[in-house]
Amino acid sequence: MTDAPDLTNLVDLAAARFGGSVVAVNDEFFALAERMLLAEAPIVRPGVFTERGQWTDGWETRRRRDLPAADWAIVRLGAPGIVHAVTVDTTHFTGNAPESVELHGATLAGYPSAEDVAEDSVTWVPLVARTPVAADAVNVLPVSAEGRLRISHLRLTIHPDGGVARLRVHGVVVPDPRLLDRVTSDLAAAYLGGVVVAASDMHYGDRHNLNASGDARAMGEGWETRRRRGPGHDWAVVRLATEGTVVRAEVDTRHFRGNAPRAVALWAANAPTTGDDDLATDALSAITDWRPLLPRTRVQPNTRHLFDLEVPVEATHVRVDAIPDGGLARLRLVGAPTEAGRESLAMRWFDSLTPAAAREELLACCGSEDWADAVTALRPFDTLATLLPAAEQEWWNLPETAWLEAFTAHPRIGERPTPAPTPPTSSRATVVSLDAPRREQAALDQASEDVRAAFAEGNAEYEDRFGFIFLVRAAGRGAQEMLELLRERMANDPRTELRVAAGQQAEITALRLRHLITGA
Numbered sequence: 001m002t003d004a005p006d007l008t009n010l011v012d013l014a015a016a017r018f019g020g021s022v023v024a025v026n027d028e029f030f031a032l033a034e035r036m037l038l039a040e041a042p043i044v045r046p047g048v049f050t051e052r053g054q055w056t057d058g059w060e061t062r063r064r065r066d067l068p069a070a071d072w073a074i075v076r077l078g079a080p081g082i083v084h085a086v087t088v089d090t091t092h093f094t095g096n097a098p099e100s101v102e103l104h105g106a107t108l109a110g111y112p113s114a115e116d117v118a119e120d121s122v123t124w125v126p127l128v129a130r131t132p133v134a135a136d137a138v139n140v141l142p143v144s145a146e147g148r149l150r151i152s153h154l155r156l157t158i159h160p161d162g163g164v165a166r167l168r169v170h171g172v173v174v175p176d177p178r179l180l181d182r183v184t185s186d187l188a189a190a191y192l193g194g195v196v197v198a199a200s201d202m203h204y205g206d207r208h209n210l211n212a213s214g215d216a217r218a219m220g221e222g223w224e225t226r227r228r229r230g231p232g233h234d235w236a237v238v239r240l241a242t243e244g245t246v247v248r249a250e251v252d253t254r255h256f257r258g259n260a261p262r263a264v265a266l267w268a269a270n271a272p273t274t275g276d277d278d279l280a281t282d283a284l285s286a287i288t289d290w291r292p293l294l295p296r297t298r299v300q301p302n303t304r305h306l307f308d309l310e311v312p313v314e315a316t317h318v319r320v321d322a323i324p325d326g327g328l329a330r331l332r333l334v335g336a337p338t339e340a341g342r343e344s345l346a347m348r349w350f351d352s353l354t355p356a357a358a359r360e361e362l363l364a365c366c367g368s369e370d371w372a373d374a375v376t377a378l379r380p381f382d383t384l385a386t387l388l389p390a391a392e393q394e395w396w397n398l399p400e401t402a403w404l405e406a407f408t409a410h411p412r413i414g415e416r417p418t419p420a421p422t423p424p425t426s427s428r429a430t431v432v433s434l435d436a437p438r439r440e441q442a443a444l445d446q447a448s449e450d451v452r453a454a455f456a457e458g459n460a461e462y463e464d465r466f467g468f469i470f471l472v473r474a475a476g477r478g479a480q481e482m483l484e485l486l487r488e489r490m491a492n493d494p495r496t497e498l499r500v501a502a503g504q505q506a507e508i509t510a511l512r513l514r515h516l517i518t519g520a
Helices: 033-037 339-352 355-363 369-378 384-396 400-407 429-440 442-446 449-466 479-489 494-518
Strands: 021-025 071-089 100-106 125-132 138-142 150-159 166-173 195-199 234-252 263-269 291-298 304-323 330-337
Touching: 021 033, 033 071, 033 166, 071 100, 071 125, 100 138, 125 138, 125 150, 234 263, 234 291, 234 339, 291 304, 304 330, 330 339, 339 384, 339 494, 355 369, 369 384, 369 400, 384 494, 400 494, 449 479, 449 494
Parallel strands: none
Antiparallel strands: 021 071, 071 138, 071 150, 071 166, 100 125, 100 150, 195 234, 234 304, 234 330, 263 291, 263 304
């Protein structure tokens, strides 16, 4: 089929080896749903029976008698990402395959339980509408453009019952950018969004093994080329999770004893515009400015090599040369995002969030639900420079009741917010909303008891006069300065003060949005 999706550089987000797991299922009477996520192809064992019936390599539910009805299984992805296509493999299910399937996705933060993910309150977005599937076949189902959103969990529904041998969820990893703040990370790692986009040869081992999770357990879990009989050398190119500064390289030849390269070299390039839609080799031909990251270096068989770089290198792509040929188990590139890389990753993450997840992130920046809904609907923004003015314009378009709603989300100046238990299925935004006031009001931590007492008295007088809490951009201001502002603003008339407070909320919101996107 000419319109079949290109799966070449997509990760199986649901693979068990990648960290995917079935976390909830309504029925698995004949065979466990977890087997759908195994890497190996499904097999059949004729004549082998268990106490539940014939042995089945896949997920199989009992025969339904209460039609119309359906069975379902919920998968936690190994890493959150955007799904481009789903393979529902019914191989060996001949008289017991589903008639049709449908797929939905959701974004759930933290580590929700089976009961939590199956709650009716979870917001599921459609990925693949109900679609007939063939028995004993590999059914590749493309995800609609509207379904190309960042999800953490996927729900497979089969109508009315039956079995699925394997489930493959082909997509692009989109990590939460906050995972890369204040630490160094393997910027090449698949679970953070790194992709081995091209290789000169992979006769014995797939290039995507180079940046796979965990250590290779055998030679077959690495990248290996055929024996080179002519001049030159083999190579592979990794697109990093985002533009970053690489400070250490790990070249792992473990398990490769008689077939490791004699030497390796690493090269770096900056090509930030080569994104998810330009992963093929021909797109890489436009990258001509390859800079040395690690000069040609002798490597040993069956050895994990660590190279600290004397001069850290900024890059979006890294090429590893295997000289002259051979195999590598893993390639790790340790570093941190650049400022531009952090912003680019965060905007890609924010623009691809499901509406429910984006709304919660925005509510952590400003407590007006109308504002959060309006800004969510305006996505994609692509850049912070586009997001900030649009968010401010939507704020000033709101009625005064929405302003007052936002004010109530703030603790009083000088008061510590009381942490509330975080619901298991809520967004990480809940945590951010508690941390933001503490960070913004850090100057008050060192304030004297007299100043804190004056704030408590001033807050009470202010609320009696205006009917809402005293709001001021605390970030960058000292305790005494904020106390003086409180006293000055007591002279305002109520309508003037409402607009002043709204202006302070706009400043606070802009700071929180900037922090969300840049981490600064």
